[in-house]
Amino acid sequence: MSTVFASFVRAFIVESFLFGDASAAPADGESLIAAGIIDSTGVLELVAFVEDCFSVTVEDADITPENLDSIEAIATYIQKKSGRAPLAA
């Protein structure tokens, strides 16, 4: 699934967690935690990004690998929370 959400998320991850090194970018379905891209501090940064950029509130109970552990999962979560249809990229 390649959506505008996914490409925003990917850009954020490359910039914030990979320090601009796009060659280390994960595949959309790849686990960010298993790949060592985000740690416990990183998840909170990710939550702040989702809240700030997409005007959604991430409940504590939503902070799970199911919602946040891959670019694809995050994009799906944003879509669900914002109630907006994904635009094709």
Next chain:
Amino acid sequence: MCGFSGYLGHVDAPDRTLVAMADAIAHRGPDGRGFFHADRKGRTPGVGLAHVRLAIIDPSDSLQPMLSADGTLALAFNGEIFNYTELRQDLIARGHTFRTSGDTEVLLKLYEEMGEACLSRLNGDFAFAIWDGRRKCLFLARDRMGVRPLFYTRHGGTFYFASEAKALLTVPGIGCDLDLIALDQIFTLWSPIGQRTAFSGISELEPGTFLRADASGERIDSYWQLDFPDAADAFRDTGDPDASLEQLNDLLVDATRIRLRADVPVGACLSGGLDSSLVAALAAEHAPQGLRTFSIAFDTPEHDESAFQQQMALHLGVSNDTVNCSGGDIASVFPQVIRLAEKPLIRTAPAPMLKLSALIRENGIKVVLTGEGADEVFAGYDIFKEARVRRFCARQPGSRLRPLLFRRLYPYLPGLQKQSAASLAAFFGAHASADDDPLFSHRPRIANTAGAKLFFSDDLKARLGAYDAAEDLISLLPERFSRWHPLHQAQYLETRFLLPGYILSSQGDRMAMGNGVEGRFPFLDHRLVEFAAKLPPELKLRGLEEKYLLRKAASGRLPASIINRVKQPYRAPDSKAFLGGTGSDYVRSQFDPVRLKAQGLFNPASTGKLYEKCATSEAPGFRADTAFVGILSTGLWLEAFRATSKPTAAGLAA
């Protein structure tokens, strides 16, 4: 005490060579120096020894290098033989006579009588070199735990050795290149492993080993290894916990008692934690004239333990001297820290130790006891509990409750408190199978640290190829490792690698000796280490309660508030230390993209973003901090050793 260096083989100018080597390690021995050399005779190679002295035992005598009565042996020695009094009495009973009252002559006589077998009789922290004219060979040895350092190399057919690598770099023709494998190991395991050092071509003699060098080459053998019972037996020999406690008490008292032997006053460090408090309490019992104690305080509340230090000082009735360490202090001493540590570091925690040793020295104290080693030997570190919780989670992967235990392990990491059970399980790799992975306990730490390799340049990555530092570590494990209890496996990894490679060296000997201070560590008395290794795991880590038996031994000696406090790992501010206010000029220049490109080790673009993130973010995170300190210290290392290949004592003092 002290430092030494020397050679075996031909050198053009023996005096000049030895003086230059001694100058490079002059900070280790401000109280005197001595030299010995003999020219090549027939088939006997030339040999030279240099010694710089920190006088602690028998200060007016016991000069080194010390020759045997018949002149066939010459000894240069760094450290202490704590049981020298008993060994001396044994030797006298066997008919030996002594010219001095110190431990140096005891060591020389014991070697004269027993050869390499003398090592098993020594209880001490030592590295030494003996020229054995009878056997026409050089004998080098290092203590069991790796307290005192010893480096060596071969150049132009001559064998050189020294207490610090910087002495070897004074030898004309010995170049200084960063060992890229060592760099990868530091960015994975915190320090080089095995005999490897940051300097390509320079080796470190491993703890518990000795080396014989002669005209034909070198041979290294081990005389002591850390060992644990087979897991099947680990619970069987529980004996009686009360008897174990009594034995522990006796050993602690004796290990401390013999470490107070000195002809100068011995002080103690107080971190505010259980281990140093217990050592100080034990030492105070033997110091009727009062014990001097020393502490580090931090501006940052998450690092500061001064309230506990004051409680303990009050309890002991001592006036505790404290040095405050701010982020700016860390930044200002860090270049000197790297020159002394002689390797890139991924943590700043050694820096406050250098400030502490300066404080101790200013107070006229040369020897201090510390609590170092207790967390390895009695299982105090969080990593042991973390591994236990990860195993517990892995047994029931669907559990929504088990991973919540991770929050309890790290109350000082605010980021963790908000995470769900599923996230916690994912972060700690809690579902990974423990089967067949000897590094199971350390995988999260290894993975988190290695995340900093993101910044390695494409060229460095290409040169490292498929090299895997963790696999390399596995290749160094003894065959018997697989038979040990998981806690013992984890303890072995800490005690055998991180302890000598980082804790006792970068954070220990090198920072203390940078100001001519000797640390002594009762918990690393090999009798205690061997005793603790045999204890059943549950007497060390009981459930999630660390250092169970040691805590019992401490009750009655320490206030309950110290015994029951939540353990706080010793940490210091990392990237933030360097970026407060406008940031130090030298730090900025180390991150200059032109410089980084010329070094060729790190990617200038991503490293630039790293600098920005560390400068602007409230909490840059583990990986960013690790990478920041690692890149900065690698740059400082290159500057300290590559640009000036012959550092002098004056340079070190700057």
